[in-house]
Amino acid sequence: MTLIIDTQAAAPASHARNRGTRRAVIVLNMLGLCLVGLIALTLSCGQGCLPPAHVLAALTGADAGGADFVVNDLRLPRALMSLVVGLCFGLGGAAFQVMLRNPLASPDIIGISAGAGAAAVFAIVVLSLEGWAVSAVAVSAGLGIATLIWGLSSGRGAAGARLILVGIGVSAMLNSVTSYLLLDAPAWDRAEAMRWLTGSMNGAQLVQVWPVVAALAVFGGLLAVSARDLDLLRLGDDAARALGVRSDATRFRVTLAAVGLVAFATSAAGPVAFVAFLSGPIAARLTRGGRFILPAAGLIGAILVLAGDYAGQFMLPARLPVGVVTGAIGAPFLLLLIVKANRNGGTL
Amino acid sequence: MTMARRLRTKDLSAGYDSRVILKDISLEVPAGRITAIVGGNASGKSTLLRTLARILKPKGGSVLLDDNVIHDMPSNAVARIMGLLPQSPIAPEGITVADLVGRGRHPHHGLFSRWNAADDRAVTDALTATGIAGLAERDLDTLSGGQRQRAWIAMALAQQTDLLLLDEPTTFLDVAHQIDVLDLLVDMNLSRRTTVVMVLHDLNLAVRYADHLIAVAQGGIHCQGTPADVLTEATVKTVFGLDCRIVTDPVSGTSTMVPIGRHKSGSVGQEAQSRK
Ligand SMILES: Nc1ncnc2c1ncn2[C@@H]1O[C@H](COP(=O)(O)OP(=O)(O)O)[C@@H](O)[C@H]1O
Ligand SMILES: [Mg+2]
Numbered sequence: 001m002t003l004i005i006d007t008q009a010a011a012p013a014s015h016a017r018n019r020g021t022r023r024a025v026i027v028l029n030m031l032g033l034c035l036v037g038l039i040a041l042t043l044s045c046g047q048g049c050l051p052p053a054h055v056l057a058a059l060t061g062a063d064a065g066g067a068d069f070v071v072n073d074l075r076l077p078r079a080l081m082s083l084v085v086g087l088c089f090g091l092g093g094a095a096f097q098v099m100l101r102n103p104l105a106s107p108d109i110i111g112i113s114a115g116a117g118a119a120a121v122f123a124i125v126v127l128s129l130e131g132w133a134v135s136a137v138a139v140s141a142g143l144g145i146a147t148l149i150w151g152l153s154s155g156r157g158a159a160g161a162r163l164i165l166v167g168i169g170v171s172a173m174l175n176s177v178t179s180y181l182l183l184d185a186p187a188w189d190r191a192e193a194m195r196w197l198t199g200s201m202n203g204a205q206l207v208q209v210w211p212v213v214a215a216l217a218v219f220g221g222l223l224a225v226s227a228r229d230l231d232l233l234r235l236g237d238d239a240a241r242a243l244g245v246r247s248d249a250t251r252f253r254v255t256l257a258a259v260g261l262v263a264f265a266t267s268a269a270g271p272v273a274f275v276a277f278l279s280g281p282i283a284a285r286l287t288r289g290g291r292f293i294l295p296a297a298g299l300i301g302a303i304l305v306l307a308g309d310y311a312g313q314f315m316l317p318a319r320l321p322v323g324v325v326t327g328a329i330g331a332p333f334l335l336l337l338i339v340k341a342n343r344n345g346g347t348l
Numbered sequence: 349m350t351m352a353r354r355l356r357t358k359d360l361s362a363g364y365d366s367r368v369i370l371k372d373i374s375l376e377v378p379a380g381r382i383t384a385i386v387g388g389n390a391s392g393k394s395t396l397l398r399t400l401a402r403i404l405k406p407k408g409g410s411v412l413l414d415d416n417v418i419h420d421m422p423s424n425a426v427a428r429i430m431g432l433l434p435q436s437p438i439a440p441e442g443i444t445v446a447d448l449v450g451r452g453r454h455p456h457h458g459l460f461s462r463w464n465a466a467d468d469r470a471v472t473d474a475l476t477a478t479g480i481a482g483l484a485e486r487d488l489d490t491l492s493g494g495q496r497q498r499a500w501i502a503m504a505l506a507q508q509t510d511l512l513l514l515d516e517p518t519t520f521l522d523v524a525h526q527i528d529v530l531d532l533l534v535d536m537n538l539s540r541r542t543t544v545v546m547v548l549h550d551l552n553l554a555v556r557y558a559d560h561l562i563a564v565a566q567g568g569i570h571c572q573g574t575p576a577d578v579l580t581e582a583t584v585k586t587v588f589g590l591d592c593r594i595v596t597d598p599v600s601g602t603s604t605m606v607p608i609g610r611h612k613s614g615s616v617g618q619e620a621q622s623r624k
Contacts, residue, residue, distance in 0.1 A: 014468045016446030016484040101438070225459060232454060238434035241403045243507070244427030244455040288442045 024292035031286075031299035035083075038306040042079045043071055046314065081204035081269060082305040082322070084212045087220075088265035090301020092258040093276025094283060094294055095223055098230055099254050102164065103337055106277040107142075107262045110167025113271035114174035115145030116263035121178050121196045125185045135211050135267040142263035145170060146255055198323025199272030201309045208268050215264030223257040223294065230254050231291055273323040274330025275304050281337070304329075350510035350541050352379040353429060355400065359409035362392070362399040368407050369395045371567050377511075377560075382537050382544040384554035387564035388588050393547040394435055394515050396564060400545065401432040401513050427455035431507040433500055435515035435547075439488045445499045446484040449474055452506030474505035478532060494525035501529065505536065512536070514546040518553070526550070530557045551588070555579050556600045563587045579603045591616075 044055050050067050058064035058071035093106040107113050119141030123129040129137065149170055153163040175197075182193045194200050223230075229250040232240040237247050262276060283296035308329070309322040316325070356376035363369040369392040377383050377400075385393045398404045400411055402418045411418040418426060431452070439448070452474065453467045475481040478498040488496060497517060504512055517533070518526040530553060536542045548554040554561060555575040562572040565587040571578055584592045590607055593616070597604035608616050 014472075016444060017450060017463070017468075017471075019485060020444060020447055228454065228457075228459075232451060234438065234440040235451065236434060236436070236438040238398065238403055238432065239437040241423065242401055242427065242430075242432035242434065242504075242513075243451065244424040246423055284441070291447075 020288075024287045024296070027286045028292060028296060028299065031296060031303065035299055035302055035306070038303060038310070039079050039083065042082070042306060042310050043075050046070070046075065077204045077206045077209060078201050078309070079306065080206070080209045081212070082201055082309050083302050084209060084216055085201075085265040085269045085272060086275060086302030086305030087298045088212060088216055088261040088301070089272060089275040089305070090279035090283075091220060091223060091294060091298040092261035092265070093278075093301070094280035094297030095230065095254050095258040095261075096276075097280040098293060099233060099251060099258075100163065101234065103277075103281045104164045104334075105167070106280065107258060108271060108274060108276045109171065109334075110149060110164060111145050111169075111171035111174055112142050112167075112259055112262055113266050113276065114171040114178070116142040116259075116266040117196055117271040118174045118177045118181070120267040121181045121185075125181050131207075132211055135215070135264050138267035139260055139263040142259040142266075143256070145174070146259050194321045194323070195270040197270070198321055198327055199266075199270035199275075200321030200323060201269060201305075202321060204269070212264050212268045215260055219257040219260035219264070220298075222253055223261070226250055226253045226257065227291075227294055230294075270323060272305060272308075273327035274334070275301050275308075275326050278304060278326070278330050278333060281333075350380075350543075352541070353510045353543060354379060354414050355412070355430075355511060355543070355545075357400070357409065357411050360399065360406050360411060361408035362395050362404055363407050364395075364404075369567065370399075370564070373409070373569055375562060375569060375572060377543060377545055379543050380537075380541045381559040382533065382557060383546070383560040383562060384558035385545065385547045385562045385564060386549070386551055386554050386587070387570075391564045391587075392567070393564050396562075397432070397513055397515050397545065397547055398434075401430060402426050403432070424455050427507065427509075429509055430511040430513065431504040431509040432513040433504045433515065433517060435519075437500060439496070441489070443488050444484070445480060445486055445488060445491070445502075446471065446475070448488055448499055449484075449502045449506050452503040455507060470506045470508055471502075474502040477505060477536065478502040493520050494522075494528065497521060497525070497529060498532070501532065509542075511543045511545070514544070516547050516549060518548065518550070526553065533557070551579070551584070552597075552604050555604065556597065556602050576603055579605060 043059075044050050044052060050071070054064050054067040055071055058067040059076070064071070093108065096105050096107050096110075097103050116138040120134050120138045123134045123137040127137070149163060149167050153166045178196055182196060195202065229240070229245045232243055232245045233247060233250060241247050279297040279301040280293065282300050283293045287293055287296050304326055305322055308325040312320040312322050312325040354376070357373050360373040361368050361371050362373070373396065385396060387393050395404065399406055402411070402421075402423070405419060413421065413426070413429065449471050450467070453463075453470060456467070472481070475484055478501055480495060480498050480502060483491065483495060483499070488499060491499065501514070501517065504514070514533070518529050521529065533544050533546070534557060537544050558575055560572070561575045561578040563570045563578055563583060570587050571583060579594060581592055581594055584590055584605055592608055593606045594603050595606055596602075610617060
């Protein structure tokens, strides 16, 4: 038997497909470069700039004079924390938005982040827990809140809109719980309280970074193996199921993965405002929909946190935590989306 | 070329939550032929099609595909045999035609398998068969209604299944595009022997294009058989609650239904009105 590949006939499909893929690959590479550049910047420059050779020497453990402490103890943990937390928020946020077909359905708007944050504060202030235990409480709370919101908003018709409204209500409630718990913790300074209210990278240490890295590996991996099915759910449940997707199992896996990512990140750095919410729509715009929204959203999340934290420390008149900066960027965008959604009902 | 598949139901009941919409359905879809499901609004046509397609779990009885209970089969295995174009699929923002049609290849892939030459061929064949190869790179939102419907059908064709189920594939299309889509389905049926099951709301087009007709009414199948057998004035009265005349369609030579209303229906219409 001879195998004849008719290249003429295969042209339109593969050509069109390759063009879309090429664009996405270019976008991902640009985002990656941007991210590397930002990390280099945050490692080299703070109040003053170190020459690249000193930074490299410090990172590789060679004698770097005074640079060792600044780079390895101050800037590196902060940069790594920003990187992994941003990846988690970007991935988790976009996963929710794609799954629920609505940019407003991101975990920081529908109360998942607020739940994880309130639980983390509760675990620290009331239960005196630390490290992994705090993350575990935060993840459980995140899953609990997700179940609660699903339950409260289930029923026929307009499920998306109801879910978001219920989520916003739950979110507001949980934020007041966090504020209340913080009032009750007089030993804390303002900076520490700010972490739990808007998210902050202040005082980040390497030991706090590793749990988030582990979460990224586990839940990010779960999300990666569910990505194709998630992409098909965008065609609607019936179409996805007709293509062999187990829609409920997929939604369960994606919810678990996204809540895990967001809750671990929140328990390490606080609910960094609007990063989860902003990353997906920006990624969708850059990759024009497509199959590459999730990785692009992860990279954008990391860029937002790194850039926001850097700007908050060194580029504004006052030193501000990263959440204040990203919040200031996110709020107008939220307004814009709500106005637009009223007009034509946004999708992702 | 496709394999002949046996799709039938045994005492099937279908519905949602606690509500049973259809009871005790027994039917067999003729292999290699075109079957049309007709019935009034909200009579349960989509419910029947979705249950046949393994999307809705039966409330009782079973759907059998080649003598296997379809709800016990793995979803991926079913998706390689049977495709479905739902009544209102969602077009993700910014998706291109080639991308959409490529989604139809999903059931032929495992978790780690990559896009291959067979996928390219299937997509190209589907685009060519539906006459939209030239639109492969266009965004779906920029197409006309007829072109968009062809793209969705192409996605189902790229799935390369022996059975193809379609829920109202001609809604929202003007009459020329309706004929166009139905002709396309007949082409598929003739060239690949694909078994087609479709819900159609236009009774006359169903009669003209289908080999087998299933009329759904009052929570069950009112009657089924060849279009000539099913299309009677009595059936139309029960299924649609409409008075009509059955005449011969001068173009196709099949029967066709001419509705009788209260107005504009000549003397028969006045008769109908005076009887009320
Ligand atoms: N997802 C659903 N949940 C609950 N009831 C539904 C659902 N979809 C349809 N129904 C109800 O089932 C009945 C039959 O609907 P359907 O099968 O869509 O009718 P048709 O396709 O013949 O117009 C209707 O009364 C409708 O309200
Ligand atoms: Mg219907």
